[in-house]
Amino acid sequence: MSGKMRILTGIVVIVIVAVALGVWIIRGPGPLDFAGGTKVALADYRAGKPTGVPAKLEKASLIERGEYLAKSADCMVCHTKPGEKDYSGGLAFKLPFGTLYSTNITPDKDTGIGNYSDQDFLNAVQHGKRRDGARLYPAMPYTSYTLMTDEDVLAVKAYLFSLPAVRAKAPDNTLSFPFNQRWAMIVWSAVFNPDTRFTPDTSKSPEWNRGAYLAEALAHCGECHTPRNLGFALDNRKKFAGAITAGWRAFNISSDKATGLGNWSDADLISYLSLGHAPGHGSASGPMGEAVDHSFSQFAPEDISSIVAYLRSVPPQPSSDLPATTAPVAPASHRDGVTADARGKKMFASACASCHGWSGESPVSPMATLTGTWAVNDPAATNVAQIVISGTRRHTPDSALSMPAFGNAYTDDEIAAVANYVTARFGAKGSKLTAKDVAELREQTAE
């Protein structure tokens, strides 16, 4: 080998090693690597059945099993535009580099997935590959669904194919260069899609394994609750540490005592997941409200318990921007407590106080109590502003409560003022939102 060749080979080797190292560093651990136990193939796992449907549906038809799994995977929320037919797509995801629209996954042959074979459907859900060979953007959480068994994915397909075909073509995406280059997702997928099915961990309980399958493969909690890395993939070094998704803050759901779920009781977690509310922890709104309404509230009780068992095992990840403790109840009189924003106070008096009370403990319902919630204790006031903009609604088997959307009634400046007042009065540290911040939050919301 000549000297030049040797140098060239050396450079190539260095580049390959550097790229491999870079990929390894950026990719980080997989979603279940924290558990560290011994993994066995699903077929060899005898202690329990982590995949599929709960026992009561074991004998149900393929379509019924698929329905349970489709709800567990929460397909509908993203694949339905509000006011349109279920699963007919068209929901807009506003990203910093353009807008993506979800697709029609009804069995319509022209505009939906009516022509998908079983293999086509597996390719889309587990590998992020469309029937025509084009790559899906990872807004479709196939890097989570890839953990699903073929059997479960195909049950979902059977369910979707049992629904009425809806003719509805989603608008074209409006992504800017280079994000409009779908082929680049081949590289993204090669780096970030683990492309493996779920493997049980024999060092953990059957309940934990079921919870891991539900939370990772189906419910895809991490897609909102885990921060993203430079490549917009989940950074599992900070697993479940919380992140901003679609303009809402998905709070820390790691086992951190102060800022995660470490101090929530099992009863609180079960109640929050299945009803969207736990006393002293507020009510699920925005994307989590949708996840509860369309997904978690439909889970079998033993599946909710399994998810709780799994969440408990996720290592603590402190959120340094959140206070160590949430603020106590505010004074009963409007006179006492902080006098932050005079304009915010005026708005609170006229629009908010009748339901939320001056103390933050609602005279109407515990579901409307502000005290103790992360939303009012987040110094960024992200979710307070979002709930004011879009309102919220909770429906439990024995109650219903809704807050109107004020987004069209109040200016950005007014919404900032009331959010700053609310966080200062009921939270640990008041926010400093500006009208511009509120305008940006409006921009990010999916619609």
Place this chain on the structure above:
Amino acid sequence: MHMATTLTINGETKSFDAPPEMPLLWVLRDILGMTGTKFGCGIAQCGACTVHVDGKAVRSCVLPVSAVANRTVTTIEHVGSTPAGAKVQKAWLEAEVIQCGYCQSGQIMAAAALLAATPNPDDSDIDAAMAGNICRCGTYVRIREAIKHAANGRQS
């Protein structure tokens, strides 16, 4: 799903069948025939439907009836039998607060709850308690005056 519900309203025990999520306002007006409490906006933003639950002013249009089981409800029909309510109604008549009257059940209920908790309210207390009660006729000046009269018992 309907279920038998029992509430204490205006000192009486009332039993009826209603879905648990039905707003208290509907129960009052449509089931119990107590039409003194008015429907305004239906989203807790105007105050016309204000009633007292355990002495506090709440908007009955958004309050699920299941949330008031075991709590004491007082409506405009009965507020005159509470000390603060009696004072407020008297002051209201003396100041001739009312114009069209639609919002006034709510205004009186809010004012009575204010006086029960804060016997001598100043302007900021009145603002904090009454800002959520809207009056299309603009009787706010007389409302403020009447609350002050009711507070110190002065004759107008």
